[in-house]
Amino acid sequence: MSNPSHLSYTAEHEWIETRGDVARVGVTAFATEALGDIVFVELPEVGSKITGGESCGELESTKSVSDLFAPADGEILEINSAVVEDPALINSDPFGAGWLFEMRVSGAPDLLDAAAYDALIEE
Amino acid sequence: MTSPVPTPLHAIHQALGASFTDFAGWSMPVRYGSETAEHNAVRTTAGLFDLSHMGEIEVTGREAGRALDRALVGRPSKIGLGRARYSMICAEDGGIIDDLVVYRLEEERYLVVANASNVHVVAPALVERAEGYDAVVRDASAEWALIAVQGPASPAIVAALTDLDVPSLKYYAIDAGTVAGVDVLLARTGYTGEDGFEIYCEPSSAAAVWEAITEAGTPHGLQPAGLACRDTLRLEAGMPLYGHELNRDTTPFEAGLGRVVSFEKLDGFVGDAALATRREEGPRSVLVGLVAAGRRSPRAGYAIADPATGDEIGTVTSGSPSPTLGRPIAMAYVRPDLAAVGTKVHVDVRGSREDAEIVDLPFYSKK
Numbered sequence: 001m002s003n004p005s006h007l008s009y010t011a012e013h014e015w016i017e018t019r020g021d022v023a024r025v026g027v028t029a030f031a032t033e034a035l036g037d038i039v040f041v042e043l044p045e046v047g048s049k050i051t052g053g054e055s056c057g058e059l060e061s062t063k064s065v066s067d068l069f070a071p072a073d074g075e076i077l078e079i080n081s082a083v084v085e086d087p088a089l090i091n092s093d094p095f096g097a098g099w100l101f102e103m104r105v106s107g108a109p110d111l112l113d114a115a116a117y118d119a120l121i122e123e
Numbered sequence: 124m125t126s127p128v129p130t131p132l133h134a135i136h137q138a139l140g141a142s143f144t145d146f147a148g149w150s151m152p153v154r155y156g157s158e159t160a161e162h163n164a165v166r167t168t169a170g171l172f173d174l175s176h177m178g179e180i181e182v183t184g185r186e187a188g189r190a191l192d193r194a195l196v197g198r199p200s201k202i203g204l205g206r207a208r209y210s211m212i213c214a215e216d217g218g219i220i221d222d223l224v225v226y227r228l229e230e231e232r233y234l235v236v237a238n239a240s241n242v243h244v245v246a247p248a249l250v251e252r253a254e255g256y257d258a259v260v261r262d263a264s265a266e267w268a269l270i271a272v273q274g275p276a277s278p279a280i281v282a283a284l285t286d287l288d289v290p291s292l293k294y295y296a297i298d299a300g301t302v303a304g305v306d307v308l309l310a311r312t313g314y315t316g317e318d319g320f321e322i323y324c325e326p327s328s329a330a331a332v333w334e335a336i337t338e339a340g341t342p343h344g345l346q347p348a349g350l351a352c353r354d355t356l357r358l359e360a361g362m363p364l365y366g367h368e369l370n371r372d373t374t375p376f377e378a379g380l381g382r383v384v385s386f387e388k389l390d391g392f393v394g395d396a397a398l399a400t401r402r403e404e405g406p407r408s409v410l411v412g413l414v415a416a417g418r419r420s421p422r423a424g425y426a427i428a429d430p431a432t433g434d435e436i437g438t439v440t441s442g443s444p445s446p447t448l449g450r451p452i453a454m455a456y457v458r459p460d461l462a463a464v465g466t467k468v469h470v471d472v473r474g475s476r477e478d479a480e481i482v483d484l485p486f487y488s489k490k
Contacts, residue, residue: 040444060444063443065419
């Protein structure tokens with residue numbers, strides 16, 4: 001399993017791709033494999049404020065349901081309506097078409113680089 | 124903690140890229156790829172399961188049937204040769220110790236198949252309950268691997284590999300024969316709501332049986348299938364799972380399975396007094412099916428409330444998005460006065476009240 005090196009990660013298995021103060025967020029392939037087939041996703045509303053480390057949505061698979069944790073403080077700018085329509089995209093392309101939302105990041109979140117995240121999931 | 128035990132097919136599962144889960148002390152394949160695809164394969168073509176974790180207990184002897192009549196809630200002495208029955212073993216207070224399939228292999232030889240998590244309790248209980256009878260109880264779990272082929276294509280797949288006459292093997296029947304040249308017990312039983320077979324063989328032969336079925340089944344669309352889809356398949360079929368719908372605090376009457384209890388037995392049976400009382404008084408709660416109105420699924424342990432009063436009236440025992448129905452389904456115990464089909468309830472899904480309706484079980488029946 002390869003975690004793209006241009007992304008940053010959280011210990012809760014989200015990835016975050018930062019472009020200036022705007023960031024795109026998704027969950028990692030490791031997370032989707034642990035969850036199994038995702039059948040329902042609940043995302044934060046556009047315009048809502050989220051707080052790093054706190055739950056901002058959920059991912060439901062046939063076997064379980066998991067909280068989606070905000071990777072950083074900030075405001076939701078856009079959600080990926082394609083994954084709301086077809087949550088299987090999150091399984092099939094977690095780092096690409098399966099992205100979840102874009103946010104404006106405030107402050108400097110504490111994130112892992114790909115090597116540190118690789119080491120975390122090796123444990 | 125001891126490390127989980129691999130089944131005789133572990134290397135094959137690894138080569139297929141399975142994800143594993145620890146289940147009742149065993150390392151079991153939970154899925155090979157997509158559990159939804161595996162679920163759909165069983166509903167439309169066929170799925171291949173490794174169930175070698177299940178417990179097999181042999182009961183033999185002149186009074187084997189009579190001893191089992193005493194030990195279980197059913198009447199194994201009345202099972203025809205080569206036939207099977209679903210049954211349960213209960214405690215003196217009527218609580219369910221396990222649910223079982225009992226096969227009558229010969230006049231004086233039975234195979235009792237118990238859940239992996241319970242075989243270490245069931246086997247000693249059967250030994251104790253058979254005392255005084257001319258019968259021998261033996262935990263033979265280590266001598267049997269179990270492979271299931273389930274789904275509408277399974278009769279054609281198995282027929283191509285066996286010397287037995289598949290069309291004449293009825294539902295809940297078993298016969299000794301060969302599959303892929305290997306000596307097996309071939310049973311037309313399962314836990315998916317589909318037609319299918321369970322194949323008992325020696326652990327050393329399991330890989331040969333698995334590979335022959337894979338080869339014969341692949342052109343039909345057969346896929347290897349893990350425990351994740353086994354759970355959604357049995358839930359859609361309204362089949363109870365021990366530890367969820369069935370446990371020591373539940374009797375067969377709560378579970379809607381009073382029909383498996385037979386009070387007309389020569390020597391009575393363990394739990395008969397308590398179960399007769401429960402039959403008389405009626406169950407304290409009733410097992411029902413739920414369909415959720417929204418997309419969030421009820422899950423085991425979630426509370427159920429009466430929307431009119433807000434009173435808690437029950438608890439979810441199993442729940443999942445249903446691949447076949449495309450909506451969340453659940454089984455739950457609710458108060459008997461609020462258990463009628465069509466009753467609207469609220470399920471507390473992680474703090475939010477979600478609408479659901481009580482429906483008939485099963486959720487799915489094969490055509």
